[in-house]
Amino acid sequence: MPGQPRWRQVRQVSANLEETLGIGVAEALCHSPRELLGERLCDRLQAALGDRERLPAALTTRIRVKGRERHLHVVAYRSGSRLVVELEPLARPDERRLLALVNEWLVQVGEIDDEERLLQALTRMVQRLTGHERVMVYRFDEQWNGRVTAEHRLPPAESFLGHHFPASDIPAQVRRLYDINRVRSIPDAAAAPIPLVPATDPHDPAPLDLSRGALRAVSPIHQEYLRNMGVGASLSIAMHDEGRLWGLLACHGLGPTPLSAADRDAARALVQIALPRLMLIRARAEARLLQSIHDSRDLLAGERGLLLDPGEMVTRHGQQWLDLLRAAGVALVQEGHVHGVGRHPDERRLRAMATWLGRHQRHDMPWATQALGETPLAEWQDGDLCGLLAAPLPTDERRPAWLMLFRHEQREARRWAGKPEDVPMERDGRLIMTPRRSFAQWQEEVAGRSPAWGAMERRAAGDLAEDLAVLASGHQIHRLNVQLSQVNEQLQSLAFSDSLTGSWNRYRMEQAIDAALNAAERYGHPCAVLLFDVDHFKQFNDTHGHEAGDRVLVEITRALQTTLRESDILGRWGGEEFMVLASHCDGQGALPLAERLRRCVEGVELGKLGRVTISIGVAGWHPGDTRKRLVARADEAMYRAKQNGRNRVEQAAESAAQA
Numbered sequence: 001m002p003g004q005p006r007w008r009q010v011r012q013v014s015a016n017l018e019e020t021l022g023i024g025v026a027e028a029l030c031h032s033p034r035e036l037l038g039e040r041l042c043d044r045l046q047a048a049l050g051d052r053e054r055l056p057a058a059l060t061t062r063i064r065v066k067g068r069e070r071h072l073h074v075v076a077y078r079s080g081s082r083l084v085v086e087l088e089p090l091a092r093p094d095e096r097r098l099l100a101l102v103n104e105w106l107v108q109v110g111e112i113d114d115e116e117r118l119l120q121a122l123t124r125m126v127q128r129l130t131g132h133e134r135v136m137v138y139r140f141d142e143q144w145n146g147r148v149t150a151e152h153r154l155p156p157a158e159s160f161l162g163h164h165f166p167a168s169d170i171p172a173q174v175r176r177l178y179d180i181n182r183v184r185s186i187p188d189a190a191a192a193p194i195p196l197v198p199a200t201d202p203h204d205p206a207p208l209d210l211s212r213g214a215l216r217a218v219s220p221i222h223q224e225y226l227r228n229m230g231v232g233a234s235l236s237i238a239m240h241d242e243g244r245l246w247g248l249l250a251c252h253g254l255g256p257t258p259l260s261a262a263d264r265d266a267a268r269a270l271v272q273i274a275l276p277r278l279m280l281i282r283a284r285a286e287a288r289l290l291q292s293i294h295d296s297r298d299l300l301a302g303e304r305g306l307l308l309d310p311g312e313m314v315t316r317h318g319q320q321w322l323d324l325l326r327a328a329g330v331a332l333v334q335e336g337h338v339h340g341v342g343r344h345p346d347e348r349r350l351r352a353m354a355t356w357l358g359r360h361q362r363h364d365m366p367w368a369t370q371a372l373g374e375t376p377l378a379e380w381q382d383g384d385l386c387g388l389l390a391a392p393l394p395t396d397e398r399r400p401a402w403l404m405l406f407r408h409e410q411r412e413a414r415r416w417a418g419k420p421e422d423v424p425m426e427r428d429g430r431l432i433m434t435p436r437r438s439f440a441q442w443q444e445e446v447a448g449r450s451p452a453w454g455a456m457e458r459r460a461a462g463d464l465a466e467d468l469a470v471l472a473s474g475h476q477i478h479r480l481n482v483q484l485s486q487v488n489e490q491l492q493s494l495a496f497s498d499s500l501t502g503s504w505n506r507y508r509m510e511q512a513i514d515a516a517l518n519a520a521e522r523y524g525h526p527c528a529v530l531l532f533d534v535d536h537f538k539q540f541n542d543t544h545g546h547e548a549g550d551r552v553l554v555e556i557t558r559a560l561q562t563t564l565r566e567s568d569i570l571g572r573w574g575g576e577e578f579m580v581l582a583s584h585c586d587g588q589g590a591l592p593l594a595e596r597l598r599r600c601v602e603g604v605e606l607g608k609l610g611r612v613t614i615s616i617g618v619a620g621w622h623p624g625d626t627r628k629r630l631v632a633r634a635d636e637a638m639y640r641a642k643q644n645g646r647n648r649v650e651q652a653a654e655s656a657a658q659a
Ligand SMILES: Nc1nc2c(ncn2[C@@H]2O[C@H](COP(=O)(O)OP(=O)(O)OP(=O)(O)O)[C@@H](O)[C@H]2O)c(=O)[nH]1
Pocket: 533, 534, 535, 536, 537, 538, 539, 541, 545, 546, 547, 548, 549, 550, 553, 574, 575, 576, 642, 646
């Protein structure tokens, strides 16, 4: 055909062509495709294929074979420079039945909210459709070992539910095939292969790649594998999650199980309908976990203002994190301090683990293991706590802190579908593949492993650690502030207090008098100063010694402090001279206070030293007073008290106000 060189010549046909087309092999090879298949079918196929390089085109047609009308399922796909056309006899499909089944499934799927139930229902539905004795969902783990997670079967097929299959059962090249062609149907595993005639394309010696098609023989290895498993027919449909193969829907027939192309397509449709629902169920479960983690993080953020230390945060919220992340214990190791909740190793081990993690692991992402015993941290494993998820707190690079979550061991009796004994064998110096012979159930005890940490759980732990780091830095700033203000307070008290008696010093008293005078001028609040001096103190010192004199000053200060109101301030004015600044009272009003002070000192018992007395001068504020004037009046009054016999109170004369 002009412009369509690939449709010009029939190069190879399958040896059983006559059964389908009623034309012998030799005759077929003499015809062009258009002569062999008819103009109409070729036009339709060509239109269906269009420019598609990879995808097969499929359609159904009717042809007359030896006078009888026959339905055919026709698939065409490109394979290198050639075009492959598959012709499959099609028993009149019971379209109503298939449609009803697919519809029923569509309704059912929408009502299922649980992964296990969905997969279980899928196996039941496919079994109803195809009639295979055993329909399973087979799921890959990270090492490509498979496990049967759902199954529906008819006796006498034995159950494979929960069985593990070694990765070598579905090797990489087979898994790649599932990316090219999602469905693999083997209606009769024991059927002899039907050869192509001629065996090689005379114009192109490269082997013909039939990967995209449905009609192809089973490799002898796979044939033997199926036979060893007691399987007479199989149908496998790939299940992908965002382009990655995560499992298979696998159907086993105990004997040959013919399956029409329509049933095959319907089975694929059932799987395709289930997949988005499955992903939705999973996404919802992950979203629920994330939401709970976010709620917990919000809670933490809300408590930032409390300036709690991260250790306290762990104590307050740890139990909640354990529930969310299905862990037995949590511990925060920070600057050598350990705070934990639940079951976790002791402090020594935790510190050792944190040191190892700090030295050998990245500080920007969580590190996790199911089996501590298989890691360099083995020596610090505590009992059956073999699962560790450790998230670094992005704080100090040199001394990273770690949030560690622990899980208990989960012992598992792993049932293998036979012993995974078939490692690749060498024959004549070449690696060859051999099918497994043993499918007798074989049990392996899996110990020293905890349930795996999911990607979402790792992320959640990382988020929590980040929040704790923010809290830690906030808390550290707060702690530094507290320390600074303590130092400031100490400095202030050093600057403002008298080192012997602890009362305010003269500098502080002068400030206080100035403030009181300001308040008096501005608001009319009166104030008064009481200046007093220990009587005959020189003599006391001379008699008992200077140290005893010091003790007396301390004792009378202590005694006076207890008799003063909070608003009255006692300070040392100098030497053995003291002052009380009384707020909110005038000179007259301060007299009873002065008398109380005098009696107080007089009453202080000094043991062998006897007693001492004081003479007090009282001066009240007058409008326009300066500190100097006020104190001078008090001093003058005190002088009079001395003059008038000591151990007494004198009030300043009015005239002194003008001094
Ligand atoms: N132990 C001790 N004595 C002090 C201190 N400050 C001042 N003095 C003594 O207090 C005495 C004050 O003596 P004077 O000013 O002569 O007065 P006085 O002996 O108290 O007699 P009158 O004030 O007139 O009753 C001196 O001997 C000072 O050395 C102090 O901090 N400790």
